[in-house]
Amino acid sequence: MTFEEIYRQEWGQVVATLIRLTGDWELAEECAQEAFAAALQKWPSDGVPDKPGAWLTTTARNRAIDWLRREAVGAAKLRELAAIGQEPDVQYDVPDDRLRLMFTCCHPALAMEARVALTLRTLAGLSTAEIARAFLVPETTMSKRLTRAKQKIQHAGIPYRVPPAHLLPQRTPAVLAVLYLLFNEGYSDVARSNLSGEAIRLARLLVQLMPAEPEAAGLLALMLLHDARRHTRVADDGALVTLDDQDRSRWDHQQIAEGVDLLDSALSSGGAGPYQVQAAIAACHATAATAADTDWPQIAGLYAQLPQTAVVSLNRAVAIGMADGPAVGLRIVDELAEGPLADYHLLPATRADFLRRLARWPEATTAYKEALTLATTDAERLYLEKRLQEVSVRG
Numbered sequence: 001m002t003f004e005e006i007y008r009q010e011w012g013q014v015v016a017t018l019i020r021l022t023g024d025w026e027l028a029e030e031c032a033q034e035a036f037a038a039a040l041q042k043w044p045s046d047g048v049p050d051k052p053g054a055w056l057t058t059t060a061r062n063r064a065i066d067w068l069r070r071e072a073v074g075a076a077k078l079r080e081l082a083a084i085g086q087e088p089d090v091q092y093d094v095p096d097d098r099l100r101l102m103f104t105c106c107h108p109a110l111a112m113e114a115r116v117a118l119t120l121r122t123l124a125g126l127s128t129a130e131i132a133r134a135f136l137v138p139e140t141t142m143s144k145r146l147t148r149a150k151q152k153i154q155h156a157g158i159p160y161r162v163p164p165a166h167l168l169p170q171r172t173p174a175v176l177a178v179l180y181l182l183f184n185e186g187y188s189d190v191a192r193s194n195l196s197g198e199a200i201r202l203a204r205l206l207v208q209l210m211p212a213e214p215e216a217a218g219l220l221a222l223m224l225l226h227d228a229r230r231h232t233r234v235a236d237d238g239a240l241v242t243l244d245d246q247d248r249s250r251w252d253h254q255q256i257a258e259g260v261d262l263l264d265s266a267l268s269s270g271g272a273g274p275y276q277v278q279a280a281i282a283a284c285h286a287t288a289a290t291a292a293d294t295d296w297p298q299i300a301g302l303y304a305q306l307p308q309t310a311v312v313s314l315n316r317a318v319a320i321g322m323a324d325g326p327a328v329g330l331r332i333v334d335e336l337a338e339g340p341l342a343d344y345h346l347l348p349a350t351r352a353d354f355l356r357r358l359a360r361w362p363e364a365t366t367a368y369k370e371a372l373t374l375a376t377t378d379a380e381r382l383y384l385e386k387r388l389q390e391v392s393v394r395g
Helices: 003-022 025-046 052-070 075-082 095-105 112-123 128-134 139-155 165-187 190-209 214-227 253-267 274-286 296-303 310-324 326-336 346-357 361-374 378-394
Strands: none
Touching: 003 025, 003 052, 003 095, 003 112, 025 052, 025 112, 025 139, 095 112, 095 165, 095 190, 112 128, 112 139, 112 165, 112 190, 128 139, 165 190, 165 214, 190 214, 214 253, 214 274, 253 274, 274 296, 296 310, 310 326, 310 346, 326 346, 346 361, 346 378, 361 378
16 A cells, blocks of 8 residues: 555544544644654655554654643643553544544535535645645635634534434535535546545545445445546547447446445435435446437436426436437426526537537527537537537538
8 A cells, every 4th residue: 555545544534533632623633744744754664554544643642742741731631642552452443533523524504615625634635735726726715714614613612523313314414515516526627536536535434434324325326426437528639528429338337336236225225315316317327338228218207306406407308308309308498598507508508419409500509609608617618619510510
């Protein structure tokens, strides 16, 4: 295992343990950083210890003790810290610490951007600079955002704990929403694909920590099924490749099988939540041998089971149009044009696709031009430019 792999795997556990023991978020991160720096210095010559997580936690704990002694904190807190690591075979893998940290980072009292940033910093171990680059903001802006979030946790008395059982149903969705947003940020932009990898890793952790939560398994299944197609979504020239044109032989079929198994297990618990339904839609696409084999009526039926947000309604219109014909889909899309999707690039892009299928070339040209002005990534713009050229020639 490489040092980077150990860092990604152990960072969240070390920080979570130190936050629980010291109650000081900044101190925990600083001591964790010093522990990893010490490992980088010692391990090349001494070798990686059998339990790298235990070594890192002990080293970070010793740094915390030194700091607390200098600050003359209470003896009780020092005794509590010193108690860690006295036994050589102590087990440091305490999942509850990471689960507490995840629920604290994703507390609904924090703004969504703060939840995502804290999750990336404290559980995924990304630097402030990395997070800033991922979300296209200056490092100073991200640093202030992280500081304000930590201060709010402290000043508002947000507890560092997993909520009691009766609050889990209302708190777990906040955690799932952060992980899904994180995944989508990386999935929609190739340049930030590392965010999707971190979201999947954290979702795996959540499933491990909450094995009885079917929506956690559903979300992980959804991520895996989408991510299995990652390497076929963008052409060599950087243009987006739609599902119809993707090379299915290059999909990660082992990952698809894992996603389907997770979904089946989640659904067996009874009552499908929205992430499980979305995973079922993704499974319909991922398990179809060819684009022509896609079960569009089933997909349309699954979309009907989701809360009918504007985006869900648009996706359902696509499924209906693929099942019942582009004229039917176009009629539904036109009904959505006056709503909140007016500035959403996929609305005119969907209209353009239906118009293209109907050979209404001038109207398709206009719709593709509109979509192009609203597109948010280079891959989408390149794809739309190609389609625009195709219909312009015919029109």
